[in-house]
Amino acid sequence: MTDTVDVTGRIRQELAVWLRRDVVEVQPEHALRDDLGLDSMAIIELLYSIEDAFGLQISDEDLAGLMTVGDVAAYVEGRLAS
Amino acid sequence: MAPMAHGYERVVVSGLGVVSPIGIGVENFWRAARDGRSGIEDIPAFAGLPLADYRCRIAGRVPDFDPSRYAAAYAGIERLDRYAQFGLAASTEAVRDAGLAVTPDNSHRVGVMVGAGMGGMLIGEREFDRLYRTLKPHRVHPGFIPGITLNSASGVIAIALGARGPNLTTSTACSSSAHALGQAMWAIRTGQAEAVVTVGADASITPLVFAGFGTLRTLSTRFNDEPQRASRPFDQLRDGFVMGEGAAALVLESQTAARRRGARIYAEVAGYSGVGEAHHMVIPREDGTEVARTISLALADAGIPPAAVDYVNAHATSTTIGDVVEVRALRRVFGTHADRLLISATKSMIGHTLGAAGAIAGVVCALTLETGEVHPTINYEQPDPECRLAGISAAPCRADIDVALLNAFGFGGSNAVVVLRTYEG
Numbered sequence: 272m273t274d275t276v277d278v279t280g281r282i283r284q285e286l287a288v289w290l291r292r293d294v295v296e297v298q299p300e301h302a303l304r305d306d307l308g309l310d311s312m313a314i315i316e317l318l319y320s321i322e323d324a325f326g327l328q329i330s331d332e333d334l335a336g337l338m339t340v341g342d343v344a345a346y347v348e349g350r351l352a353s
Numbered sequence: 354m355a356p357m358a359h360g361y362e363r364v365v366v367s368g369l370g371v372v373s374p375i376g377i378g379v380e381n382f383w384r385a386a387r388d389g390r391s392g393i394e395d396i397p398a399f400a401g402l403p404l405a406d407y408r409c410r411i412a413g414r415v416p417d418f419d420p421s422r423y424a425a426a427y428a429g430i431e432r433l434d435r436y437a438q439f440g441l442a443a444s445t446e447a448v449r450d451a452g453l454a455v456t457p458d459n460s461h462r463v464g465v466m467v468g469a470g471m472g473g474m475l476i477g478e479r480e481f482d483r484l485y486r487t488l489k490p491h492r493v494h495p496g497f498i499p500g501i502t503l504n505s506a507s508g509v510i511a512i513a514l515g516a517r518g519p520n521l522t523t524s525t526a527c528s529s530s531a532h533a534l535g536q537a538m539w540a541i542r543t544g545q546a547e548a549v550v551t552v553g554a555d556a557s558i559t560p561l562v563f564a565g566f567g568t569l570r571t572l573s574t575r576f577n578d579e580p581q582r583a584s585r586p587f588d589q590l591r592d593g594f595v596m597g598e599g600a601a602a603l604v605l606e607s608q609t610a611a612r613r614r615g616a617r618i619y620a621e622v623a624g625y626s627g628v629g630e631a632h633h634m635v636i637p638r639e640d641g642t643e644v645a646r647t648i649s650l651a652l653a654d655a656g657i658p659p660a661a662v663d664y665v666n667a668h669a670t671s672t673t674i675g676d677v678v679e680v681r682a683l684r685r686v687f688g689t690h691a692d693r694l695l696i697s698a699t700k701s702m703i704g705h706t707l708g709a710a711g712a713i714a715g716v717v718c719a720l721t722l723e724t725g726e727v728h729p730t731i732n733y734e735q736p737d738p739e740c741r742l743a744g745i746s747a748a749p750c751r752a753d754i755d756v757a758l759l760n761a762f763g764f765g766g767s768n769a770v771v772v773l774r775t776y777e778g
Contacts, residue, residue, distance in 0.1 A: 291428070315495045316432075328491050 278325075278351070279344040285320055286340065289313070299341035307340075318343070325351065359656070361542035365776055366719045367616040368451025368604030370443035373713065374413035374597055374703045378446060383720050385702070386728040387749050391581035392416075392703050393595050399560040400482075409572035411580035412558045413597030413704030415439070426513040432496055433509060434473035439600035439709070440506035440554035441513055447602035448514060451616060453548060455515045462547035462610075464518030466537045467507040468530025470708030470763070471557035476500040478559050506554050518546040524708070526763030527670070529553060530601070531711025534771045535625030537605045547610045553712025554600035566596060569635070571672060584705075585732035586669035586698035587676050587740050594670040597704030601712035603719065612778065619719040620757075621776040624655025630766030636674065637762060641681030644768055648686045648758065651770035657756055659687050662694060664721055664757040665744075666714040669698035669730070670705045679760060680740035692743035695752055698730040711769060714759035718773045725751050 279299060287294040290307060303309045309317065314337075318329055321343065327350050329337075337343050371378065374392025375385035385392075392413045398404050420430045420438045426445045430438055444465075448455075455463050480497040484490065499505060504522035511520050519540055523532045530553025537549035557563075566572050573593040576583035584595040611618055628647040632638045652659060665683065669676050684691045699717050700706075706713060721727055726749065733747040756774045763769075 312495070312499075319495050322491070 278348050281324060282321060282340060282344050282347065285317065285324065289317060297340060299344060300339060302339050303337070321347065362544060363608040364538045364541045364605055364622040365608050365611050366603050366619040366622060366773070367606045367611050368447040368453060369619065369716050369719060370446030370450065370602040371599070371713065371716050372415055372418065372439045372442050373599040374415055377415065377418060377442070379450070379716065386699065386717070387726055389729040389731045389747070389749065390702060391731060392597070393580045393583055395580055396558065399563070402560050407563065408567050408574045410577045411583055411595060412563070413595060414558060415599055427509055434476045434500050434505060435556035436469060436471070436473060436554045436600070437506040437509055439556055439598070440467060440552045440602070441510055443554070443600040443602035444510045444514065444550050444552055447604050448550060451604040451606070453604055459547065460515050460517040462518055463514070463516040464520060464537070464540055464546040464549040465507045465511045465514070465516050465552070466519070466521045466523070466533045466540070466549050467504070467510065467552040467554060468523045468533035468708050468711055469503055469506060469553070470524060470526045470529045470555050471562060472503040472524070473501040473505055474557040474559045474562050478561050506552065510550060510552065514550065516550060518549070525767035525769070526765060527705065527707050527710055528761035528763035528767050528769040529708035529711065531714070531759060531761030531769035531771055532627055532767070534603065534605070534622065534711060534715050535627060535769060538622045538625050541605055541607050548604060548606040550602060551605050551712065552600060552602045553709035555706055555708040556598040557707065558596050558598050563596065572596065573671065582732050584671045584701050585734070586667065586671045586701050586730055587680070587737060587745050588733050589735040589737045591671045591673060591676065591737070594672055594700065595704035597700070597706040599703065599706045599709050599713065601709060601716045603712060603715050618776045620722045620773045622771065623657065623774045624651045624772035626650035626654055626770050628768045630768065632766050634766070635764050637678045637766070639674065639678055641678045641685055644678060644682035644760070644762065645685040647768040647770045648682060648760070651758065651772050655772040655774070657772060657774070660690050662687070662756045662758060663752065663754045664718070664727060665694050665696045666717050666757065666759040667696050667698050668760040668762050670700055675762070676737070677740045680742055683742065694742065695727045695744045695750065695754070696730070696742055697728050699728065701731045701733070711759065711761040711771070714761065715771065715773070718757040718759050722754050722757055722773060722775050725754055727752060727754070
C-alpha cells in the first residue's frame with residue numbers, strides 16, 4: 272500500500288519534471304494553474320500520467336475539483352484507500 | 354538575366370536549415386552530400402516485431418537527434434512527434450541563418466508553411482497499439498490528437514517563432530514540401546506575407562508505414578546486406594526506393610524585406626507549378642507528358658526558357674518506373690539540351706524522405722546555386738539505357754549554375770516543380 276508521503280512526493284516529482292523545476296519549488300498548496308502556470312492541456316496531460324502511475328481513472332466530475340497539488344494528492348490517496 | 358516581368362513581389366531565399374540522415378545542420382549535410390556519403394543503414398528491431406519478415410530492412414534514419422537541444426525554442430519538444438521535432442529543429446536553424454527577427458511589429462507578416470506526407474505516425478502507431486493492447490480507451494494519451502493532426506508541425510513552429518502570418522500545411526505525399534515552397538512563394542508574391550518559414554518534414558520509418566510501403570512493393574529489397582548501395586537512382590540495378598526521414602526549412606522572403614534588412618540572399622525562387630495527373634494513385638503517366646507539363650509550366654511562370662536551365666535536382670527515388678518517366682519528361686521538355694543539364698539525385702544518399710523531400714531539394718538547389726558545387730548521385734554505376742542522361746554522375750563537379758529546378762512527384766498524381774535562380778538585384 273502506498274503511504275501518504277509517497278503519493279504527495281510522487282505527484283510533486285511528476286510536476287517538477289514536467290515544469291523543469293526543482294521539486295522544492297512544487298508545494299502542496301500551489302494551484303496548478305495560477306501558481307505553477309499549467310494550462311488546461313498541461314493539467315490534462317499531468318492527470319493522465321498520474322492515472323498511469325497509480326492505476327486510476329479520474330472522472331470528468333472529479334477533475335473539476337483538482338485545483339492544487341494537495342487536492343490531487345488527497346484525491347489519489349482517497350481513491351487508493353477506498 | 355532580366356527579373357520577372359509579371360509585376361509581383363520577387364521572392365528570395367534568406368535562410369536554410371536541415372535535419373538529414375547524413376547530417377544535422379546545413380554545414381554537416383552539405384559536406385556529406387558533396388562527399389557522396391550514404392546515410393542508409395540496417396534498421397534496428399521494431400518494438401519486438403520480427404524484422405526478418407520485412408522484405409526491406411534498411412532505411413535512412415537521422416542518427417543522434419537530440420530534441421532536448423531545441424527545448425529553448427519549444428519547451429514541450431520531447432512530447433512532439435519526431436517529424437515535428439525535425440521540423441522545429443530545421444526551422445530554428447533557418448531563421449537563425451536568415452537573421453530574421455520576429456517581433457510584435459512584423460509577426461503577422463511572417464507565415465509558416467509545412468509540407469508533411471505522413472505527419473505524426475510515431476505517435477499515431479504508439480497510441481493505436483496502446484488502445485488495442487490495453488482495450489482501455491482512457492489510456493490513449495491526451496497528446497495523441499494534437500500530435501497526429503497533420504498541421505501539428507506548422508502549429509508548433511509558429512508558436513516557437515511567434516509567427517502569426519498565414520499558417521498552412523500541405524500534404525501531397527512526396528511532393529508535399531515542394532508545394533509548400535510554391536504556396537509560400539505565392540503568398541509573398543501577392544503580399545499576404547513578407548516572409549514564410551517553409552518546411553518539409555516526415556519521420557515515418559515506423560512498423561506500420563514501413564510494412565505498408567513494403568507490401569506496396571515500392572521498397573528496395575536487393576541490397577539488404579549492402580544498405581549503402583540500395584538507393585541507386587537511374588542505375589540499372591535499382592529495384593525500389595529506400596525510406597528516409599528528416600526535415601528542411603527555407604526562409605522565403607520578399608526581395609523588398611530582405612534587402613531592407615540587408616539579408617544574405619542565397620537565391621531567388623523564380624517559378625512554381627503544380628499539376629494533378631488525374632491518372633493513377635501511385636503510378637505516373639508513363640509517357641512523361643504530365644511531368645513534362647509540370648516542368649514547362651514552372652519555367653513559364655519563371656519566364657525562363659528551357660535552354661537556360663543548368664541544374665536539376667531530380668525526384669529520382671530509385672524506383673524502376675519513376676526514374677524512367679522523369680527522364681522521358683526531361684527529354685520532352687529540354688530536347689537536346691537535356692544532355693547538357695547537370696542532374697543529381699539527393700535520395701541516392703539519404704533515401705526518400707517523403708514529405709521532406711521537396712524542401713531538402715530546395716536547400717540543395719540554393720546551395721548549388723550559391724557554391725557552384727553539384728553533389729554526386731551515388732551508386733550510379735551501370736547507367737540504365739532507358740533513363741540515361743549525360744549530366745548524371747557518381748562524381749561531384751563544379752560549374753556555373755544560374756538556374757536550378759527541383760522536381761517532386763507525390764502519390765495521388767500530385768506533381769510540383771520549383772525553379773530557383775541566382776539572385777540578381
